[in-house]
Amino acid sequence: MIVSSMRSMRNGKKQDLTPILFLVFVVCIIMLPRLVEAGAQSTTITILYNNVPGRTDCITDWGFACLVKGKEKTVLFDTGQNGSILLHNMKCMNVDPGSIDVIVLSHIHSDHAGGLAEFLKHRNNVVVYVPAFFPLHFKRAAKTEGATVEEVSNARQLCNDVSTTGEMGFGIREQALIVETSKGMAIITGCAHPGIVNIVKTAQEQHNDNVYMVIGGFHLSSMSSGEIEHIISRLRELGVRKVAPSHCTGAQALDLFRDTWGKNFIEGGVGAIIELPY
Ligand SMILES: [Zn+2]
Ligand SMILES: [Zn+2]
DSSP states (O other), X not given: OHHHHHHHHHTTOOOOOHHHHHHHHHHHHHHHHXXXXXXXXXXXXXXXXXXXXXXXXXXXXXXXXXXXXXXXXXXXXXXXXXXXHHHHHHHHXXXXXXXXXXXXXXXXXXXXXXXXXXXXXXXXXXXXXXXXXXXXXXXXXXXXXXXXXXXXXXXXXXXXXXXXXXXXXXXXXXXXXXXXXXXXXXXXXSSOTTOHHHHHHHHHHHHOOOEEEEEEEOOOXXXXXXXXXXXXXXXXXXXXXXXXXXXXXXXXXXXXHHHHHGGGBOXXXXXXXXXXXX
């Protein structure tokens, strides 16, 4: 069709371009969604600190920290307990501390908040979101290092597609991070002291969205297999599609989660890079 049209043009005949324009239109309609998807920035969760081993060039140590990259702001969630180890693992994962805009601390335990002071010596132009429950001396120390400290009580948005559940629980108050994706929420927990099922239910009530993945410490190491099975069935009822448990989840629970979720169990040891839908 195109060849004959060109031949006609060369022959100087009056040309009807409608078939060519129609062809171009059809190709655009087919290709446009693929081009939009390819252009969309992918979101990754990089596990920077974990007692669950992973990459051998990273240091394995008790605690949790991860990096959320690809949204409006780059977020460090928790800092592990030792800032030097955190910075070492960042270096081996090619994460520039200067690229971090926001730090969210899940709760006051040192295996999550202990690395902050050392990190702020290398990068202090950040906003640190802490549960309002945090002691005054901790908040003062972060401000003295030059960080902006924001106290969190209720659920709030931190930037496009990233929000906190707000403080949960009655003993140790804890916040979880919610990253919204095209396939539902990714919920990141520190130690899950308020209970992993409660955290997932709270996030669902706040966002009225599916749960694509739950990542982090689930705090099940002291539970019996029966109790863990019950929690697994509750999470299945809540529609959790994928899980990447680690840190304080416990070896027995990790095995049971792995058996239950199969290919939707994502390894979350230190150095893991978890890809999320855009
Ligand atoms: Zn804890
Ligand atoms: Zn912990």
